[in-house]
Amino acid sequence: MIVYTCEKGGVYLPVEESLRRNPEGKRSVYVNVTNRCTCACTFCLRSMKHMAEDSTLWLKQEPSVEEIKRNLDGLPWDKVKEIVFCGFGEPTERLEDVTGLMRYVKETHPDVLTRINTNGLSDLAYGRDTAPEFGGGILDTISISMNASNKERYLELTRSQFGLPSYDAMLNFAQHCKKYVPNVVLTVVDHVEDSEEIRKCRAICEEKGLNLRVRVYENS
Template identity: 40%
Template sequence: MVMTITYELGNALYLNITNRCTNNCSFCVRNSQDGLSQGVNLWLKREPTVEEVMTDVQKWDIDKYQEFVFCGYGEPMMRTYDIIEICKQLKTAYGLPIRINTNGHANLICGRDITPQLTGLVDAVSISMNAKNSKEYQQICLSQYGEKAYDAMLDFTTRCRRHIPRVGLSIVDVMAKDDIQACRKIAEEIGVDFKVRHFVNHN
């Protein structure tokens, strides 16, 4: 099996570096298909090294893209320290903006606040919020950290604001309109962007 480490989506080059995740979300696309676009299988036989990621990036015409995005079939921040190293190399080689799509558990994963280390490397972070409180979050996301995962995600969001230019929370439109509005209010109180993603059922 040939591993898909990098893939195109829109005007961005995406980096798929792990299949591990701290959540097992009920709506996750991994439960219904092998890839995010036709003909691209995002299941990895093993995690690529930093060197393999950079080599894979080099096969593309980078001038075509407007940003790099860490997003694949797993939680990118499972490999926080490798991401930091990859970001350093990407910034040096290409200078393009870098975005991370994440569940916001990085500080739980690492056991400390890692957001200062993202300063100057990460230009945007999109954090999956998915619920208006910790109980509902755990029911939907089935985090390995239990109900404390939700507050940790919001704390990570708040801390990211100090170090990253663009920070946003997102939810999937599988919840009631009142719940969506409650989530929007939380995002506004933190002072970050808010996005409603459309759920596509592939079953």
């Protein structure tokens, strides 16, 4: 699926099916842009979550920008509160395309919120400061996977292709994003990290003026 909703229990549904089951209220709509990723996280749903053929997030081929726009144009916008750019991989692997699509959403539906879920390693991937590319009012929230309180544990969990420098690069990216994005959130996953590790992550975020969210672990 390119465009879908995420229901309780980590169930992914086409938007039409989500509306059929629950026609009331607005919902977040996710845009799946790529399978590619610079990490191979030990807890990643890519290798652990079984999905039916008609509801899989694994893309047989990457959708073009125009294909994604067609999917967006077909949405029932009166039922959409937020567009979330993600992927069964890392959405910043298509940084230029994704920022262009954010701009498109804001131009066509300025009242709809935008968010990106990212591993926060785009500076390493592109060899430059990428935070400014999310500026100009195109992005309301950036959610960055923090995962751990130190670089060794981070690399053990994420198996980032960039090695030990990944952790500090992710935190630096998050701090840079504060200049350009109103809401910068770092995340850790419960049941992957224990309460003490989560406490340490929260302390780091508080020290750096960042927000921490504990995500619910899904593996079914």
